[in-house]
Amino acid sequence: MTALRERLTSWEGFLLLVLVLLYAWNALASPVFLTLGNQVNLFQLSIEKVIVALAMTFVIINGEIDLSVASVMGLAACSFGWLHGAGVPAAAAIPLVLLLGLACGGFNAFWVVRVGLPSLVVTLATMIAFRGLARVLVEDRGIGGFPAWFNALGQKPLIGPFPFAILLFFAMAALAWVLLHRTVFGRQVTVIGASRAVAEYSGVDVGRVKTAVLVASSGVAALAGLLFAARVGAVRGDVALGFELDIITIVLLGGVSIFGGVGSVTGTVLAILIVLSLRNGMALANLTGHIQSGVLGVLLILSVMVPVFRGWFQRVLHRPEAVS
Amino acid sequence: MRHLTLSALAVAAFCGAPAIAQDAATAGPGQAVDMVLLPKFLGILPFDQAHRGAQEAHAELGNPGELLYTGPTPENSVAGQIEILTTAASQGRDVVLLSNNAGDQIVPAAQAAQEAGTRVVTWDSPIPSGEGESLFVAQVDFAEIGVVMADMAHSIMDGEGQFAILSATPDAANQNAWIAAMQAALAADEKYAGLELVDTVYGDDQSEVSYNRALALVDAHPDLELIMAPTSVGIVAAAKAMQDEGLCDRVKVSGLGVPAEMVSYTLNGCAPQFALWSFVDLGYLAYYVGYLLATGAIEAAEGQTFEAGRMGTYTIERDPTRDNGLRVLMGPFTVYTAENVEAAAQ
Structure with a gap:
């Protein structure tokens, strides 16, 4: 009973409550909201961001940040376009682009782990550098004309009404949950984020874990960039520009502490559902982009304050127990 | 100005519209057509002027449907345009009037919208490949x-x-x-x-x-x-x-x-x-084209002639600036002097 009670009064429980209210509100406000087509669209329009948010959960819990993810997405999409333009078949270009993504992560990890620079600074620099590279490759003209099977992967339903990327997201979410909450690696990620010193004294290979997390972050971002290219069927130097803010907003709203050591995959997934249904609800209510940005900006501020709310929320709910 | 530098048309020699003898189609007023006017982004004057022109046509035709003017922020223009177009199709809107800022990246969303029965008419800036778009209302040659x-x-x-x-x-x-x-x-x-x-x-x-x-x-x-x-x-x-x-x-x-x-x-x-060119007129003409298409008064086909209210008669032609695509050429330029600049500056 206490376990159930604790779960319901946790941050995740609060997010679930918000999500239910949001769905109810949206469903009442627009008859379109609950239709299957709209629910698929709701995911489909942001699927690349939410896939990256799963990997970002590990990065931030680990006490780091990766600002370069959106630029890696852009670089991956543009490299794919460039390779396609150079005559490389898509089936060969995809693994090359994924390797490039892993290499981007390796580059980030080198400066963070080997040289010891803060990830904030390193990934800020590579955010600019990778974006610059993407723009050099493709400039401002669009490259399209990808093979039909590649475009279909992003645009057409694969199983039932669900496109490949949505199925992939749910599979990756399950994998992330197991990895973070049920494996030694997951515990190491969390312990390092909570206290690097404790982790080092306990014999955890901090450098290796951090490298793995940063490389995975870029690798997943490259995959997301390819999914974006498939969904829109053409790439340009500004692909995914500015996505890092939305991604980090989602992860922080999910209860992952910006200081590391705290967070769960369940929280991130709930935050994803909240942000997507909020966006979709605002779009169906015909709110302009400026208002939507404003609302998401407020959400970012609130989500940075999550640790404060979390403490307050749990004090209020657990007070009777503490007294008795 | 952004709208001048962003649209990526290639220069092309002026081609006369094919003169096909055909009666000009006219708009039957009072029909319900839900319209979305979707600029590249919100917050600059020319797009607001285009909105004014669309509102004028909306009132003139007595359309009991809705004319919605919405757009993304400049930073989120590409993803935002795709999202708004997709949402408009989910909502079952009849026409989206699009000043495209997303290049060919908007093609899948535009094609999905067309399949769902939402017509996509571009103005100011077309879809480069012409795919997913009914036709393009071009400002000037x-x-x-x-x-x-x-x-x-x-x-x-x-x-x-x-x-x-x-x-x-x-x-x-x-x-x-x-x-x-x-x-x-x-x-x-x-x-x-x-x-x-x-x-x-x-x-x-x-x-x-x-x-x-x-x-x-x-x-x-x-x-x-x-x-x-x-x-x-x-x-x-x-x-x-x-x-x-x-x-x-x-x-x-x-x-x-x-x-x-x-x-x-x-x-x-x-x-x-x-x-x-006048952005008010461009919005007005784009609205007429969308309304005529949605009410079935015209087809998006080469040689189709129609009347657009106060602006007169136009003919749909092949777009000589693109490999594929149809256009309506608005023209002409307005040359502003001390005589007429004050009235236009309002």
Whole structure:
């Protein structure tokens, strides 16, 4: 009973409550909201961001940040376009682009782990550098004309009404949950984020874990960039520009502490559902982009304050127990 | 100005519309058509003017449906346009009038919308591949821009003298095409023989850079009589520079500009003539095209002729600036002078 009670009064429980209210509100406000087509669209329009948010959960819990993810997405999409333009078949270009993504992560990890620079600074620099590279490759003209099977992967339903990327997201979410909450690696990620010193004294290979997390972050971002290219069927130097803010907003709203050591995959997934249904609800209510940005900006501020709310929320709910 | 530099049309020779004998279709007023006017992004004057034109047509046709004006923020333009177009299709709206800023990346969303019964009509900036779009309402023909600029230069300099061009960036596709069109126009007609282009410089579409480049031109060319700026940022900066330095009697400014930003310089003689198409008219015409398509009065087919309210009769033609796609060419340019600039600046 206490376990159930604790779960319901946790941050995740609060997010679930918000999500239910949001769905109810949206469903009442627009008859379109609950239709299957709209629910698929709701995911489909942001699927690349939410896939990256799963990997970002590990990065931030680990006490780091990766600002370069959106630029890696852009670089991956543009490299794919460039390779396609150079005559490389898509089936060969995809693994090359994924390797490039892993290499981007390796580059980030080198400066963070080997040289010891803060990830904030390193990934800020590579955010600019990778974006610059993407723009050099493709400039401002669009490259399209990808093979039909590649475009279909992003645009057409694969199983039932669900496109490949949505199925992939749910599979990756399950994998992330197991990895973070049920494996030694997951515990190491969390312990390092909570206290690097404790982790080092306990014999955890901090450098290796951090490298793995940063490389995975870029690798997943490259995959997301390819999914974006498939969904829109053409790439340009500004692909995914500015996505890092939305991604980090989602992860922080999910209860992952910006200081590391705290967070769960369940929280991130709930935050994803909240942000997507909020966006979709605002779009169906015909709110302009400026208002939507404003609302998401407020959400970012609130989500940075999550640790404060979390403490307050749990004090209020657990007070009777503490007294008795 | 963003809308001048962003749309990526290629220059093309002017092709006459195929003259097919056919009665012009007219709009049956009072039918419910839900419209979305989707600009590249919100917050700049020309798009608000296009909205005014669309509202005018909406009222004129007595459409009981909704005209929604919504758009993304400039930073989120591409993803935002795709999202709004997709949502409009989910909502079952009949027409989306799109000033495309997403290149061909909008194609899958536009095709999905068309399949769901939402027509996509582009204006100001088309879908480059023409896929997913019913047709494009083009503002003016690029070749005509060259002739208009040549004529303004001819008129301001009385047919003789040195002039220079102040453009946006060296790789701005629109401006380069327009400058090439002007040079072609100058070479094509003997009456322009006295006009001498002495320099072409770039102000990067930034006010301060353009201002300094304009002053540098005057220093470098003592006999300069005119600065031609085919960019709405450059023309304002050049006119201000000439005014601030008291050079307006010697060096005039002309080019493409927005009346509201140019009115004081036109009235005080620093920029006696400049040109632009009317965004109000463009919004009005795009609305008519969307309404006619949605009500079944016209098909998106070459040779189809129709009437667009106060603007008269138009014909759908193949778009000569793209490999694939149909267009309605609005035209013509409005040349603004002290006579008409105040009314347009409202």
